Amino acid sequence: MSNPHTSNRIKPSARRGREPVRQRPSARAPVARGVFGHSANLSIPVAQPAEPQRQAEPATGKRPKPATDGAVLVTGVCGRLGRLLVRELHRTDRVVGVDRRSFDDRPKDIIHHQIDMRRKKMKDIFRGRDVRAVVHLGILHDPRRSDRERHSWNVVAFQKLLDYMSQYNVPKLVVLSGANVYGPQPNNPQFLTEDAPLLGAQQFGGMRDLVELDMLAQSFFWRQAETETVVLRPCHIVGRVHNAASNYLRLERPVMVMGFDPMMQVVHERDVVRAIQLALRPGVRGIFNIRGPGEMPLSHLIRQAGGRPRVVPSPLARVALDQLWRLRLSSFPSEELDHLRYVCMVDDSRARTELGYEPVHSISRVLRDVRRLRYQLA
Secondary structure (H helix, E strand, O other), rough: OHHHHHHHHOOOOOOOOOOOOOOOOOOOOOEEEEOOOEEOOOOOOOOOOOOOOOOOOOOOOOOOOOOOOOOOEEEEEOOOHHHHHHHHHHOOOOOEEEOOOOOOOOOOOOOOOOOOOOHHHHHHHHHOEEEEEEEEOOOOOOOOOHHHHHHHHHHHHHHHHHHHHHHHHHEEEEEEHHHHOOOOOOOOOEEEOOOOOOOOOOOOHHHHHHHHHHHHHHHHHHHHHOEEEEEEOEEEEEEEOOOOOHHHHHHOOOEEEEEOOOEEEEEHHHHHHHHHHHHOOOOOOEEEEEOOOOOHHHHHHHHHHHOEEEEEHHHHHHHHHHHHHOOOOOOOOOHHHHHHOOOOOOOOOHHHHHHHOOOOHHHHHHHHHHHHHHHOOO
């Protein structure tokens, strides 16, 4: 029995010669059918432009994952930002995490190595995992640790990480630095660009190793041209993270210095995670400032976060913080008072134009997460 859809198809005649071979339609495309599926009585078949071939979907109906050439190695994976990042990356990439802490609630397809980055076992990960990108989040920010321990973890460990990347030709490096490396200064411009000097360690010695880490990443950028190095310098990261800015905004009566109410920038933790994902794209390299949706005076930030500022004269605030620091009743050293007096805001125009970054979470959403975690802790 003849096929109704092919019975009316015109066959080439020997008198007219052989017609040029046309590309066959795909298996999903209808062959000479009408609008409602009936056969179309066409006298001459019209050659349609060939559609680009699409990747066949699996039989289960799930969305296929893009093919990657290797795994993404994330240091400091057990921190708040590390956990948020790998839960996004493991949907499209193979993820390998490194941290001294345990990662019990990790997704099943994430490989976690509970080791110290300064140990030789770190080299075995690069040898056997086919790493295509490294995201360095394993930075120690605790000001109560000794200078020697912070230098060993932030500088020595990072130098070894760079040596392994050079040895195994890893094509991508993303380092999460911070806008604090610029340092709050009384003569700072309103917005600092990526070319501004790193003066964060002039008044606060605890920033010395973080500034050195940032400069090591810049040196690696020029020395290892084959590797696409990206340095991100976000402003104060707030949300459910446990850092100095978030802990300060969670206080019921945070201290403000009398006569000073500087403009502040905050960015949501998930916006930082998105910036890291954008930095992992091929072809992206350079230094990028990351900021949130806008600026706001410090007193307004405190009140919108649910706190009541306590205004104290500068000499009294310094003496009080020194005493509280010695008694371990405060997690803020007196050297950080400059952040409550002077402006240290960044210009993120380069990240918006070259990286395609755009903050999604508003300041009200950022501060709502701060208040929510304060109530949970209370």
